[in-house]
Amino acid sequence: MAFGYSMGFLKAGQLNSFTGGVGWTMLVDESNDLILISKIFEGGQVNYISISDPLEPANSTEDSQKFTKHVKQFRNVGSSLASGTFSIYGVNQTIYAFTMQYKSMTNRIEFLRYSKKKILTLIKNVGIESETINAMFGWAMLGVDLNGDGYTELVVGAPAQCDDDEYYETGALHIYTGGDLETIGKVNRMRSILGTKIGSRFGNAIASADIDGDNIPGY
Ligand SMILES: [Ca+2]
Numbered sequence: 096m097a098f099g100y101s102m103g104f105l106k107a108g109q110l111n112s113f114t115g116g117v118g119w120t121m122l123v124d125e126s127n128d129l130i131l132i133s134k135i136f137e138g139g140q141v142n143y144i145s146i147s148d149p150l151e152p153a154n155s156t157e158d159s160q161k162f163t164k165h166v167k168q169f170r171n172v173g174s175s176l177a178s179g180t181f182s183i184y185g186v187n188q189t190i191y192a193f194t195m196q197y198k199s200m201t202n203r204i205e206f207l208r209y210s211k212k213k214i215l216t217l218i219k220n221v222g223i224e225s226e227t228i229n230a231m232f233g234w235a236m237l238g239v240d241l242n243g244d245g246y247t248e249l250v251v252g253a254p255a256q257c258d259d260d261e262y263y264e265t266g267a268l269h270i271y272t273g274g275d276l277e278t279i280g281k282v283n284r285m286r287s288i289l290g291t292k293i294g295s296r297f298g299n300a301i302a303s304a305d306i307d308g309d310n311i312p313g314y
Pocket residue numbers: 239240241242243244245246247248273
């Protein structure tokens with residue numbers, strides 16, 4: 096789940112990491128008892144608090160110099176967030192995908208994990224790169240186990256993608272199959288569904304539900 100949200104329910108004492116700026120994205124992950132909030136117009140940071148104990152001080156990727164330095168070359172860091180179970184370093188873990196944009200208007204998705212020290216840590220040298228300019232790749236994202244194998248598929252919308260010069264903004268959905276996170280950006284892990292209607296922005300929003308009652312989510 097990821098959506099723009101106003102943090103009206105937080106009390107004043109906890110707001111130091113959440114006040115200011117516009118354009119927040121929020122993700123709730125019950126498996127790690129976490130609420131993640133990205134403030135995309137403030138240099139790129141992801142703040143996080145406990146769901147069950149929201150009065151505890153908030154943490155932020157801002158506390159990591161490595162993270163801050165790494166995302167400096169991007170903008171709109173965390174404009175979309177998604178979570179899922181992937182195998183990383185041979186262990187199944189909940190990870191968090193976040194989108195970023197290069198100054199060249201192409202996009203990249205990278206991943207955070209929640210370490211044993213209860214810190215959100217960047218997973219190094221893993222990412223999904225989109226070299227299509229102005230495709231809005233990652234505008235919407237959803238982690239969902241589409242085939243019921245226990246691993247999350249990452250569904251990524253690119254509503255302004257158009258592969259035909261005569262059309263515009265037909266949009267696309269890219270599905271990255273679940274499993275080993277380290278190879279998620281490889282071509283053989285991706286399936287794409289392309290929009291066909293001009294200006295329809297297919298992939299602008301993604302939701303999942305069990306449409307046909309087979310206990311496997313459709314989308
Ligand atoms: Ca799966």
